[in-house]
Amino acid sequence: MNAPPRAGHVAPEGYDPGAFEPFAVTVDLAVFTVRDALLHVLLVQRGEEPYRGRWALPGGFLRPRESAEAAARRELAEETGLGGGTAGALHLEQLATYSDPGRDPRMRVVSVAYAALVPDLPEPRGGGDAARAGWTPLAQARRLAFDHDRILADAHDRVGAKLEYTGLATAFCPPEFTLGELQQVYETVWGVALDRPNFRRKVLATPEFVTPARGGRRRTGGRGKPAVLYRAGDAAALHPPLLRPEGPTP
Amino acid sequence: MNAPPRAGHVAPEGYDPGAFEPFAVTVDLAVFTVRDALLHVLLVQRGEEPYRGRWALPGGFLRPRESAEAAARRELAEETGLGGGTAGALHLEQLATYSDPGRDPRMRVVSVAYAALVPDLPEPRGGGDAARAGWTPLAQARRLAFDHDRILADAHDRVGAKLEYTGLATAFCPPEFTLGELQQVYETVWGVALDRPNFRRKVLATPEFVTPARGGRRRTGGRGKPAVLYRAGDAAALHPPLLRPEGPTP
DNA sequence: CGAATAGTGTCTATTAGACACTATTGC
């Protein structure tokens, strides 16, 4: 009754073409930014069937000799209109892989989803092309093509969780930023208000989370007292984590 | 200089077969268990080239109408020799997808890796077959085939992290377990000793982490005072998290 | 001046960690 254990990957004999099904493999990107105290996501409008006219996450096929990460980085550069150098520095994080048969009505497509966190950028748009693209407030990103509603929800969850125990929030900020701007990232992604003095204390108490930038000061939002500028530190993980208030299932 | 934005997934015209490369898609499983206070992983010995004779993570190709999760669950049932009913209840967690070109010398293979957490099971082995399979202490799982060393390391990291903020540790335990057994899971996965009274206090203070089982008592390891038995609760996330001692980069 | 943001200090309730002590079982 038990199937015998089989070694990994091995097709019955020397790559028997019948032993596996060919799949198309794509990447899908949930590119987030914080703009006007709202979390925005980059969407493109589909110009082809299926789901013609619907909004979707940007993405595309893996090229023959390209890893999923490389494909994601290439797509990100294309969609945001940033040159390779800039886009190469952006934070990209593999989320999950979606493989339900039937998630694409045309054919069997397995998609590796990535989340990207970018500072507030100019509107995407290189050549004025058929497909439109633009930043959409997360609350209005609904009824996307394919299973992209779910991918986007998963991406939001993951980013929110990662802010707790990594220094990821700095990826939403420009190279130099104020603590007020950093706090706004947390408040926007989590949708809660944080106590400023306590936030400040915790951030500064975490080694390598942020380091002071030399010289400058800047006003957050153009008003009030200018704040000291910081740069992202080397900390990958925050110890202790910066836990969000309240319970697990709001 | 900028490529124009393109809508997701769309091949240039109606599924142009040249627009994408066909890939083989597999799942690889890192199946963990705690046995004799050591973390063990299930490995199979390869009977074919490449890497003939080397140990590898169990896994296999996706079937035509099967999701990666379904394939992983099927492989898990096959490799552990558990019937579908039992295996269906086991904890499976998608880890990451590995897609480097050249990770398999034969052809382009994209692999979705899963971690599975199972209680201490009898030795795998259904029919006495060519390929051997067995539980290996994690420390001795070295020089695996393909990129499985890396997958296994990533899996261990992820499981360790998930113990902090989810109730996952109960997946390593039988349906009814003592707090001593649960603590042993944490100590084994993290490789640290925990203070028993404090561990107990935190676990019991977390709502829905564990619930008392009716009636029974049992000795952890056959010695000492019999302990009250608990069952896994409904808590998916632990609030507050059960953080592991010490710093981020040991 | 008032609005707005930055930055500092402080008080208190809670929590984490250390650890002493008792309880129950098998041998």
Next chain:
DNA sequence: GCAATAGTGTCTAATAGACACTATTCG
């Protein structure tokens, strides 16, 4: 008794959260 594990209690240092207060800038 001794070894081994379960279970309880308690002390103290550290932390989190609330919040009062001062500082600096613009208009």
